[in-house]
Amino acid sequence: MRFMYIVTSPQPMQAPTPALMEAMGKITEREIKAGRMIDNGGLMPLREGARIAIANGKLSVTDGPFVEAKEVIGGYAIFELRDKAEALAMAKEFMQLHLDYMPGWEGICEMRAMIGHGTEMSGDEKAAILAEAIRA
Amino acid sequence: MRFMSIVISSQPMQGPTPALMEAMGKLTEREIKSGRMVDMGGLAPLAQGAHVAIEGGKLRVTDGPFVEAKEVIGGYAIFEFRDKAEALAMAKEFMQLHLDHMPGWEGTCELRPMIGHGVDMKCGEALQSAQLA
Numbered sequence: 001m002r003f004m005y006i007v008t009s010p011q012p013m014q015a016p017t018p019a020l021m022e023a024m025g026k027i028t029e030r031e032i033k034a035g036r037m038i039d040n041g042g043l044m045p046l047r048e049g050a051r052i053a054i055a056n057g058k059l060s061v062t063d064g065p066f067v068e069a070k071e072v073i074g075g076y077a078i079f080e081l082r083d084k085a086e087a088l089a090m091a092k093e094f095m096q097l098h099l100d101y102m103p104g105w106e107g108i109c110e111m112r113a114m115i116g117h118g119t120e121m122s123g124d125e126k127a128a129i130l131a132e133a134i135r136a
Numbered sequence: 137m138r139f140m141s142i143v144i145s146s147q148p149m150q151g152p153t154p155a156l157m158e159a160m161g162k163l164t165e166r167e168i169k170s171g172r173m174v175d176m177g178g179l180a181p182l183a184q185g186a187h188v189a190i191e192g193g194k195l196r197v198t199d200g201p202f203v204e205a206k207e208v209i210g211g212y213a214i215f216e217f218r219d220k221a222e223a224l225a226m227a228k229e230f231m232q233l234h235l236d237h238m239p240g241w242e243g244t245c246e247l248r249p250m251i252g253h254g255v256d257m258k259c260g261e262a263l264q265s266a267q268l269a
Contacts, residue, residue, distance in 0.1 A: 004177075004179060004212070006209065039175070041140075041250050041251060041252065042250070042252075043140055043248040043249070043250060043251065044248055044249040044250070044251060046248065048248070048249050049247045049249060050220070050223075050227065050246075050247045051244050052227045052228055052230075052231045052245040052247065053231075053243070053245075054234055054235055054241065054242050054243055054244075056242075057235070057239075058235075059228065059232060059235055061228060063224070073142065073246070073248065076212075087186075088186055088199070091188040092195060092197060094188075095189075095190055095195055096195060098190055099193070099194075099195060103193075105190065106189075106190050107189070108187050108188070108189045108190075109187070109189070110185060110186075110187055110209070111185045111187070111188065112179040112180060112184075112185040112209070113179070113180035113184050113185060114178070114179060114180065115177065115178035115180055116177065116178075119180050
């Protein structure tokens with residue numbers, strides 16, 4: 001099963017500390033050698049990017065920088081793993097590095113199964129999601 | 137310059153309509169042939185995923201499903217473009233397909249340059265980001 005990890009943080013975007021870069025480098029090397037890591041990378045701050053939104057039946061383009069502070073995606077990784085349990089263990093290990101080598105940093109690693117590669121969205125799942133959303 | 141585009145929506149997650157799948161398929165084929173598209177994919181609903189957070193100096197794991205309705209990432213694509221203008225044009229074309237083939241859908245495509253591949257985050261930019269926030 002293929003998983004994507006997306007790291008977000010409400011804090012002002014900072015580059016990883018040298019200690020964190022080194023620790024992540026070691027994990028990356030290990031995981032690439034094991035054939036588990038497919039891809040990984042950092043994303044430039046949102047102010048270097050843009051947002052294209054659809055609302056009220058219209059397209060609108062907002063070029064960076066952005067005024068409102070919100071959770072910004074800092075980095076991502078794609079892994080090929082046996083199951084969700086293995087994926088969760090990897091996410092925890094990865095975030096533990098952030099805890100160890102970037103004190104004071106707060107954020108979330110969102111883990112998502114990637115469609116295809118062993119994961120499909122069934123009709124039942126779609127119905128359940130809609131039902132949940134209607135209740136909320 | 138390499139860009140990632142991430143599609144986000146606060147609506148209940150739905151798969152693309154058949155018309156949108158077909159239109160995206162054509163765009164994908166064109167962009168792969170021209171060598172501009174590096175990768176793309178859809179993400180399964182957050183309910184099947186998890187969050188691993190760091191808060192107050194601790195690790196916290198929250199397994200799906202999630203109670204709070206929030207903006208959820210649906211899909212992503214990675215492109216190799218000449219510059220941001222080219223990337224923006226592609227993102228607009230891609231979102232126009234959503235407008236045309238998935239009426240009623242609302243969401244955002246977030247476009248971000250990828251570090252490396254001709255783009256580096258210098259110390260100055262890091263400081264500037266901190267000051268803006």
